[in-house]
Amino acid sequence: MTEQRSRGAEEQGSRLFTTRHSPFAFLPLASCLLPLAFLLLFYFYPLASILGLSFAPEGHLDLSALEKLVQTRYYLRTLWFTIWQATVSTLLTVGLALPGAYVFARYEFPGKSLVQALTTVPFVLPTIVVAVAFSALLGPRGLINQALMGFLGLAHPPLELQHTLAIILLAHVFYNYTLVVRIVSTYWANLNPRLAEAARMLGAGRWRAFREVTLPLLLPAVGAAALLVFIFCFTSFGVILVLGGPRFATLEVEIYRQTINYFNLPLAATLSVFQILFTFALMIGYTRLQARTALPLELRSRRATQRRPRNWRERLLVWGNVGLMLALLVMPLAALVARSFSTAKGVSLDFYAQLFYNPRGSAFYVPPGQAVLNSLGFALATVGFSVALGLMAVAALDQRKEIRFFGKIRFLRRLLDPILMLPLGTSAVTLGLGYIVALDEPPLDLRASPLLVVLAHTLVALPFVVRSVMPALRAIDPRLREAAASLGAPPWRVWREIDLPIVARAVLVGAVFAFTISMGEFGATSLIARPERPTLPIAIYRFLGRPGATNYGQALAMAALLMAVCTVGFLAIERFRVGEVGEF
Amino acid sequence: MRRIVVFTLTGMLMVLTACCPPTPGTGLSEPTTSATEAPSTSTETPEAITPPEPRTLRVMTHDSFAVSEEVIAAFEEQHNARVEILESGDVGVMLSQAILSADNPQADVLYGIDNTFLSRALDAGIFQPYDSPLLDEIPDHLELDPQHRALPVDYGDVCLNYDKGWFAEQGLAPPASLEDLTEPEYRGLTVAEDAASSSPGLAFMLATIGHFGEEGDYTWLDYWADLRANDVLVASDWENAYWGSFTYGSGGEGDRPIVVSYASSPPVEVLFAEEPFEEAPTAAVVSDGSCFRQIEFVGILIPEDAENRDLAEAWVDFMLGTTFQEDIPLNMFVFPANENAVLPEAFGKFAAIPEHPAEVDYAAIEANREAWVEAWTETVLR
Numbered sequence: 001m002t003e004q005r006s007r008g009a010e011e012q013g014s015r016l017f018t019t020r021h022s023p024f025a026f027l028p029l030a031s032c033l034l035p036l037a038f039l040l041l042f043y044f045y046p047l048a049s050i051l052g053l054s055f056a057p058e059g060h061l062d063l064s065a066l067e068k069l070v071q072t073r074y075y076l077r078t079l080w081f082t083i084w085q086a087t088v089s090t091l092l093t094v095g096l097a098l099p100g101a102y103v104f105a106r107y108e109f110p111g112k113s114l115v116q117a118l119t120t121v122p123f124v125l126p127t128i129v130v131a132v133a134f135s136a137l138l139g140p141r142g143l144i145n146q147a148l149m150g151f152l153g154l155a156h157p158p159l160e161l162q163h164t165l166a167i168i169l170l171a172h173v174f175y176n177y178t179l180v181v182r183i184v185s186t187y188w189a190n191l192n193p194r195l196a197e198a199a200r201m202l203g204a205g206r207w208r209a210f211r212e213v214t215l216p217l218l219l220p221a222v223g224a225a226a227l228l229v230f231i232f233c234f235t236s237f238g239v240i241l242v243l244g245g246p247r248f249a250t251l252e253v254e255i256y257r258q259t260i261n262y263f264n265l266p267l268a269a270t271l272s273v274f275q276i277l278f279t280f281a282l283m284i285g286y287t288r289l290q291a292r293t294a295l296p297l298e299l300r301s302r303r304a305t306q307r308r309p310r311n312w313r314e315r316l317l318v319w320g321n322v323g324l325m326l327a328l329l330v331m332p333l334a335a336l337v338a339r340s341f342s343t344a345k346g347v348s349l350d351f352y353a354q355l356f357y358n359p360r361g362s363a364f365y366v367p368p369g370q371a372v373l374n375s376l377g378f379a380l381a382t383v384g385f386s387v388a389l390g391l392m393a394v395a396a397l398d399q400r401k402e403i404r405f406f407g408k409i410r411f412l413r414r415l416l417d418p419i420l421m422l423p424l425g426t427s428a429v430t431l432g433l434g435y436i437v438a439l440d441e442p443p444l445d446l447r448a449s450p451l452l453v454v455l456a457h458t459l460v461a462l463p464f465v466v467r468s469v470m471p472a473l474r475a476i477d478p479r480l481r482e483a484a485a486s487l488g489a490p491p492w493r494v495w496r497e498i499d500l501p502i503v504a505r506a507v508l509v510g511a512v513f514a515f516t517i518s519m520g521e522f523g524a525t526s527l528i529a530r531p532e533r534p535t536l537p538i539a540i541y542r543f544l545g546r547p548g549a550t551n552y553g554q555a556l557a558m559a560a561l562l563m564a565v566c567t568v569g570f571l572a573i574e575r576f577r578v579g580e581v582g583e584f
Numbered sequence: 585m586r587r588i589v590v591f592t593l594t595g596m597l598m599v600l601t602a603c604c605p606p607t608p609g610t611g612l613s614e615p616t617t618s619a620t621e622a623p624s625t626s627t628e629t630p631e632a633i634t635p636p637e638p639r640t641l642r643v644m645t646h647d648s649f650a651v652s653e654e655v656i657a658a659f660e661e662q663h664n665a666r667v668e669i670l671e672s673g674d675v676g677v678m679l680s681q682a683i684l685s686a687d688n689p690q691a692d693v694l695y696g697i698d699n700t701f702l703s704r705a706l707d708a709g710i711f712q713p714y715d716s717p718l719l720d721e722i723p724d725h726l727e728l729d730p731q732h733r734a735l736p737v738d739y740g741d742v743c744l745n746y747d748k749g750w751f752a753e754q755g756l757a758p759p760a761s762l763e764d765l766t767e768p769e770y771r772g773l774t775v776a777e778d779a780a781s782s783s784p785g786l787a788f789m790l791a792t793i794g795h796f797g798e799e800g801d802y803t804w805l806d807y808w809a810d811l812r813a814n815d816v817l818v819a820s821d822w823e824n825a826y827w828g829s830f831t832y833g834s835g836g837e838g839d840r841p842i843v844v845s846y847a848s849s850p851p852v853e854v855l856f857a858e859e860p861f862e863e864a865p866t867a868a869v870v871s872d873g874s875c876f877r878q879i880e881f882v883g884i885l886i887p888e889d890a891e892n893r894d895l896a897e898a899w900v901d902f903m904l905g906t907t908f909q910e911d912i913p914l915n916m917f918v919f920p921a922n923e924n925a926v927l928p929e930a931f932g933k934f935a936a937i938p939e940h941p942a943e944v945d946y947a948a949i950e951a952n953r954e955a956w957v958e959a960w961t962e963t964v965l966r
Binding site: 128140142241247256257259260261263264345350360361363365440447448527531532538547549551552 | 647650651654655656673674676677680781818820821823824826827828838839845853856857858866914915953954961
């Protein structure tokens with residue numbers, strides 16, 4: 001009832017008040033066109049270049065290489081497996097992370113922000129490092145198998161996860177858990193708990209109240225998070241190759257093989273187009289769902305909804321979930337850190353000390369401090385770019401505003417949401433080579449420029465910013481803005497006093513993910529030529545690339561450094577406050 | 585709000601300042617003097633009192649490239665140049681980039697194409713021929729391209745490695761040949777890499793093709809079927825196999841004492857050991873026909889009349905010369921192609937060079953790669 005009434009009021013409101021609410025109101029076109037231009041230049045143009053070259057190398061369309069695609073069932077099976085594993089991974093991640101999101105949304109407990117920061121660390125770790133962590137824990141001679149063998153008196157390790165589907169799913173949960181927790185809990189924290197309480201008062205059980213009241217209200221955030229998780233798993237590459245082993249292949253893996261191993265560009269491009277079309281169809285479906293589920297809500301400040309757990313039941317819920325996060329996400333990290341300290345002569349800082357030496361005078365030696373600075377430089381630039389572009393995009397996408405002016409470019413705006421997500425669902429191989437082909441002439445000769453790294457990271461980070469902020473922005477009751485406007489507040493003031501405090505947390509969530517995308521070197525940047533500015537993940541790969549116990553130890557020490565820098569980064573971003581804007 | 589703006593602007597500024605492109609080659613055209621002559625002496629313009637701006641030479645390599653600082657500095661000083669290294673992923677990724685940008689190369693010189701990719705590189709015509717005088721010092725069997733578009737720089741052999749301690753402990757003789765791996769006592773002991781996604785994986789597959797052949801009673805695919813029956817483990821890449829499954833590399837967590845790695849891995853284990861070793865803890869199997877030799881090449885990407893051509897030729901000569909060649913083993917852990925290069929002591933002592941590696945023609949590799957890898961995948965994995 002309330003929702004219906006508020007929707008009616010909204011329609012009326014937009015007819016009554018023609019005030020411009022958006023801070024970008026004076027630049028309505030720019031807020032839509034700048035993100036579009038960015039996508040056009042650094043996504044569509046490179047993509048079109050490489051696809052054109054692949055399908056029509058001599059200028060005319062050549063589809064002979066595609067016969068194979070039609071003839072073998074292998075590619076159909078690969079497509080099916082790609083969709084299937086992404087669906088199961090998403091369901092598992094959302095299922096496991098929702099209780100965690102609830103705990104973070106509703107309860108205050110000691111160590112909360114540290115736990116939240118630590119659970120995001122997996123997101124930045126290179127797959128090969130995660131493989132080391134998993135094998136230290138779950139491998140045939142890992143801690144867990146050893147413990148089980150000792151405890152149960154078994155002769156063989158009971159858990160055989162190496163190269164199984166189970167470990168792929170587990171790794172996807174490990175990586176993406178934080179996505180669901182962060183996006184959903186930020187939204188959930190502002191939901192009015194009285195709605196669910198009212199349902200319970202009217203006789204609904206806990207489960208029924210959750211299912212019929214809370215869950216529908218949460219849908220925009222759950223949908224946004226699930227979409228990101230799905231697309232991430234859909235284009236999964238490292239996890240499938242390294243942990244799943246050579247028996248499993250997703251479309252992304254197959255695109256890589258066809259491009260790099262066989263240089264069969266037409267086949268690779270076809271698979272790439274499939275991947276993009278699928279993402280696009282998914283986004284169209286999602287956009288419709290988003291329009292249906294988004295409701296202006298009566299939001300509450302998080303301070304009014306969060307409290308310490310009061311009885312044993314609540315304590316069990318809180319600490320049970322924290323325990324799950326520690327076991328699932330933090331234990332593998334701890335195993336890595338522990339290994340970085342364990343040397344031939346026992347626990348020592350040797351590997352860390354060695355990081356500071358360049359015994360053979362290699363021209364490729366990176367002092368750890370320099371690697372940290374390089375990583376941070378790229379990451380902060382990515383945060384800056386993607387938050388700026390992301391805020392413009394959401395301002396343009398928030399359809400309730402500026403109907404009159406935007407009417408003319410409504411088509412563009414409707415397209416903007418689905419196409420903003422496309423880079424995330426596009427093969428990094430295809431896009432990376434697209435840069436090489438397209439951005440090779442002034443003024444856009446960016447092939448060996450560090451700027452290209454930032455742009456490629458921004459392309460992947462942008463969807464995270466948009467998906468984090470959109471649900472919060474959509475939930476704002478337009479009557480709040482109207483009230484402020486009718487009291488004489490100019491548009492920028494309305495935005496600053498109403499929108500900004502409500503979406504600020506969500507923007508920070510987006511910023512955290514933009515930071516992680518860049519720190520973890522996501523996207524096409526592994527496919528482009530890098531000038532001499534090595535980041536932490538690149539330094540880790542260099543150590544792992546050759547035999548020798550000290551190389552291995554230094555790689556782990558560098559990985560521990562990456563984790564530490566990220567943890568501090570997350571805590572810092574979360575503490576970031578904008579001027580005197582109140583926290584909501 | 586203001587801080588957001590400031591934050592964003594700082595971010596953008598940081599990028600912009602970080603991205604100022606290095607001063608490009610200022611295009612001072614050197615007279616026809618040989619490239620080895622120091623440019624500071626060949627100042628043409630009388631008013632030039634300060635030495636001319638150094639020119640930039642761009643070298644594209646794979647990400648396993650390594651060299652000593654002083655060696656690069658020596659070249660830079662000698663030629664008044666600045667060497668910019670573009671790391672471009674693994675060999676396959678690098679070559680894909682080079683082919684796609686053949687008309688407008690990203691670099692002047694490309695180093696690191698090996699014989700498994702050589703044919704693709706030559707067919708795509710990315711390299712311009714260069715008859716380096718230093719080719720005289722390089723044995724003929726390494727010079728695969730008679731037109732000298734790709735010049736051999738170094739070589740290394742992909743071989744089986746085993747954990748000496750593990751075999752001593754078990755009282756089992758270590759394997760001596762490829763055939764041994766299919767014997768029952770070696771069941772479940774070997775980890776290899778995926779031929780479809782890993783360079784040593786592909787090289788080892790090629791060794792079996794060279795050794796067992798494609799025809800006859802017992803082909804390379806029969807061998808792999810037997811290996812599979814004997815529980816060979818296939819990892820996606822070298823890192824995963826060596827650090828994750830090899831008993832020695834993983835510090836006891838893995839359970840495979842035999843791994844497909846390089847003939848130079850044992851000396852590298854000694855060099856990067858935590859505590860000094862008397863002898864290498866691992867060893868390579870180098871019996872006849874059990875290894876595959878990877879030869880790495882350098883080639884010039886820019887045409888004869890390009891501005892940087894002399895510098896590019898100087899760099900190729902430099903890479904083939906003894907200063908660079910003697911720096912190779914301890915940086916990249918492969919063997920120098922130049923016969924006059926002296927091996928560092930540690931390397932000479934612990935490294936084994938197979939006398940007769942398995943032979944597979946490089947043109948056959950590119951022509952059959954997909955068919956071979958698919959047959960291999962079918963036999964070993966599906």
